Amino acid sequence: MKYKKITPYLFIAPMIGGLALFRIGPIIASFVISFTRWNVRTAPEFVGLGNYVEMANSDIFWLVLKNTLVFTALYVPGVIVVSLILAVILNQKLKGIAFFRGLYFMPYITSMVAVAMAWNWIFSTRFGVLNNVLKDMFGVSHPPAWLADRNYALLVLVIVTVWKTAGFYMMVFLAGLQSIPSHIYEAARIDGANRFQVFFKITLPMLSPVTFFVLVFSLINAFRTFEVTYAMTQGGPLHASTTLAYYIYRNAFEFNRMGFASALAYALMLLVGLITALNFGVRRRWVSQDIY
Template sequence: MVSPAKTYSGTSSKTKSRFSLARQEELTGWLFIAPMLIGFMFFSFGPILASLILAFTDWNLLQAPKFVGFNNFASMLDDQYFKQCMSNTLYFVVTMVPIILTVSMGLAIILNKDIKGKAFFRSAFYFPSVISTVAISMVWLWVFSPSNNGLLNTLLGKLGMAGSVDWLGNMGTVKPAMVAMRTWQSAGYYMVIFLAGLQTIPQELYEVADIDGASRWRKLINITVPLLSPVTFFVTIMLMIAAFNIFEAIYIMTEGGPGGATNTIMYYIYHNGFRLYSMGYASALAWVLFLILVVLTAVQFKLRKDEAN
């Protein structure tokens, strides 16, 4: 017969062993994520916190920051360039979001069907999204080149529409040109997201609709679009954030021109911070952009919740 003391001792030993193993597994997990956490603290959270502090200072990178309170934020009310930047940025949001959303959803619906070469076309449309914006911008600089060697002007010449159009140097064409470039670059990425959503829709719904004699259009409106609404909501949020943060293509292709026509809020932040060396004002602009995105995202979530209810 085993004594109670021995039984208790054995149970205690097993408990300690399991506890020690759990601690080892926990420690191993923390060691795996430690590099990411350290990198986040130094390269993400740290700069974010620093920018919040700098937003209330006047700092030119050479002298010590000088606390100015809310002066940087108040200056935006009288800054005509800031108002122009916000107007340009809103143009890109209002145009890019619905255009890219529609194109990417349309591509996904078409390439979700059993068509010849489906895999090739999926890859072809997705490929631009994995290329760096720098490389894509250089290609589209050639496409929009004002000389007759530019691809777009050459094609127009072949169609009998002679004349060298300065697509990126004309205030009337530069914004649509940038929207076209961003659509070509981004539509394939969001197409993949929509494809994932389409493949979760039960095929039985379409079969029942076929039995009822529903047309393709009715199936699209009554089945596909409603059941894609969670994906559409996610893509809309992502597109809105991307449109507000458009910078690389502007920096490479237009530098905010012509006449400030493509001077977006992100480019204005860069211009103030790294060309005018007004880091305090640039930080304040960055936080205003952040707050705008937070508010718009919260509004969309609220509208989405009301729609679901």
């Protein structure tokens, strides 16, 4: 009897232990560290709210925050639209369709370093494919220096990230599309609905739980964007493409400012938490609760 009470806890103990050790522990530790000045090598020094005050007074922090919000505002709608279109196109019973689904999924599983190298060549100012097309086919005499121009660098990161991740969300949408019962479409066709009406009145509303998942997931990933910045622009030019996660990394591991980086991490956590809470708050207004 005594063992029966303990047994369930023993089963979940490894999971709880791992969670405590590798998630909750670091979350608490970084909160404490955010009140210190700590270069990792020597003992931390307590500075109270110093890191948070510095953050609030830092022009770079506000620029980085703005970059992160702009990135998110461009990336999330972009990836949802692109992946939904891909999913609708690939939701057909055609010969070889599995190949195309695999093809569009490939970027998602490709190393970011390889992706960055390829896109760097595409966007290269002088020898890039894009600029040569703009020059030779469209007569643009001075095409932009995409990666070296403060007006374009962040946009390039958005494009590359959409390209890389759309395949994943396409699969999610595809699963959603295939779970919509065919009799609903049949009924709509009998009622005389055209393709656009079917898409906007049936497909989209029925997909809303999946869209909600994609929205939340892509939002969180957008706020945490790091790899593409690291691999393509290193945050340049002049912080124009520095995202919050990359700024945290630089402060923690390049500038050895663990305390400041931890304070930044809490700002990011707060931001992601607020946006996610907001999403869940308005969920009922547009997400279909129907179980089909």
